[in-house]
Amino acid sequence: MVEVLTAAQMRALEAAAIARGAVTGLELMERAGQAVVAAILEYWPQYGEAGPDGGHSCTILCGPGNNGGDGFVVARLLRAQGWQVAVFLYGAAGKLPPDARLNYDRWLKTGAVLPLAVAVAVAVGEAAGPPGQTGQLGQLGRSGKLGQAGQADPAAQLGTPDLIIDALFGTGLSRPLNTPLRQVFAVVQALRQATDSKVVAVDIASGLCADSGRVLGAAVASTGVPNSGAQERAASDGAAPEADAPENLAPVQGAPGRRGAASDVPPAALSADLTVSFHCAKCGHYLAAGPAHCGRLVVADIGLAQAAAGKTGGQGGQASSDGQAGGQTLRLVVPPARQLLEKQAGAHKYLHGHALVLTGGAGKTGAARLAARGALRIGAGLxxxxxxxxxxxxxxxxxxxxxxxxxxxxxxxxxxxxDARITALCLGPGLGLEARHGDLVAAVLRARRAALLDADALTLLARDADLFALLHPRVVLTPHAGEFARLFPDIAERLQQTSAKGPAFSKPDATRLAAKRAGCVVLFKGADTVIAAPDGRCFLHASVGERAAPWLATAGAGDVLSGLVTGLLARGFEPLRAAELAAWLHVECARVFGPGVIAEDLAEQLPRVLAALV
Structure with missing residues (x-):
């Protein structure tokens, strides 16, 4: 079992450990900084060696909370290893939390801290430079002299930093970022695209909601992924209030947008090459825009494992009344054990279930045949x-x-x-949308057999409240975003709304609400597939990073997934477990085949996938 936490759950876990005297906040901050440095050196081993001029350089952007405190620790540790470090603070030092302020003071014994407004000034000053020149924030990281109080002209520094550390907000962000910060983001992004500078986010990339993966203040596309460009401009021009700007970072006119972008609106969130989080991954690392902004994710142990037991909510926890997670823990889908999917030795075919898949009419049977093949390959006896x-x-x-x-x-x-030996049914792929097809769905639901409803069956449900009312706990629904919006329009609308504050309404929130309303398991498809039961249990299968399977965006792939769920239901797996297993196996089949996979290939990879399980 692998849990992913909300920001509130992580704060509660840390607070409980500190209250019991198991650890201090200062110790946690030190460990977090050490973990960031360790992850950097592991991911980029060349940074453990001397640079071309004797040392490497780093620019660290520190925020007004404990995430900024982590940044001060990183600065001190890198300086001790011979790095040239420049530190910028967003906010006033006098308002830092106690542990962060202590690490701020420790850093001051080594170097100085400049207000982040300096970064904006450099960005604006170089905005009109010739194409191809990318000094901008890079001028802020090459010399230790930059941190000296008398250094009034950061743009005079040469070179670009090897690393830019985003220690601005972490999981603590609750409002959209203001324009000056986004101007800094534009500079960082331009530098990242045009030079060898790398960006490392501490806990999560700034601008993202740690619970939902959504970019606060940005509009959302129909896919559920926050947009940029024109829609982002519309959101920032009045749909979402800006966070208050600290006294050392006032709005600046004329800041550049992203390099090469059609829009001159600066980005609402940073994009990192590496994100280092602590104890557990956060929901936002895997959901919505999170994977695109966080880059490679490293989760570091900072000594909270013992405190985690029983402190983050469990299967008995419940979602709050508005669907948002509360104490209910989201769990990642993990590879199943081989034993779980093996067939019982000596058993005959009927002991492994009989799946019935309804087809459409002439010329429309392909989708159902794909589903049937999937059900057979996953082990249904007939x-x-x-x-x-x-x-x-x-x-x-x-x-x-x-x-x-x-x-x-x-x-x-x-x-x-x-025939009581029919143990599961699949309806929807290529079925049809006429009244008689709705009657078939109603007949199946009245029979109270385990059933998978997809595609046309979902559209029929969305059209007929009486049909929807027949849903029961042995049913699994597998909508994609469009089908989800037809079935649950009010819930989908909340996902599409611009997030003016955090924690933003998330895909797990939406799926939990949908499952509770439908009274059955809902598998909300996507690269961030979320599976929820009516009692609030919820799983996430994120097809990102090493498990990315973009070739699954092909006709018929969803029909095969329907067949996998149906076959597992036929074998006697409870609906939530069947949906969870099918989601993992579906992606694994695509990964085993690789580029060029089409729907017909997916079920044929199951023998290899099942044989590789341990």
């Missing part, structure tokens, strides 16, 4: 395609190990369902 008369010949020519049964109408289906 799989039957229920076919309308006009499509019988078409289907008969395409199948061998899958059986065929004529299903002309509701009475025919009800007759077939008298």
């Amino acid at each position: 799989v039957t395609l229920g076919v309308p008369p006009a499509a019988q010949m078409e289907v008969a020519q395409q199948i061998t190990s899958i059986m065929l049964q004529r299903v002309a109408d509701v009475p025919g289906l009800e007759q077939l369902l008298k």
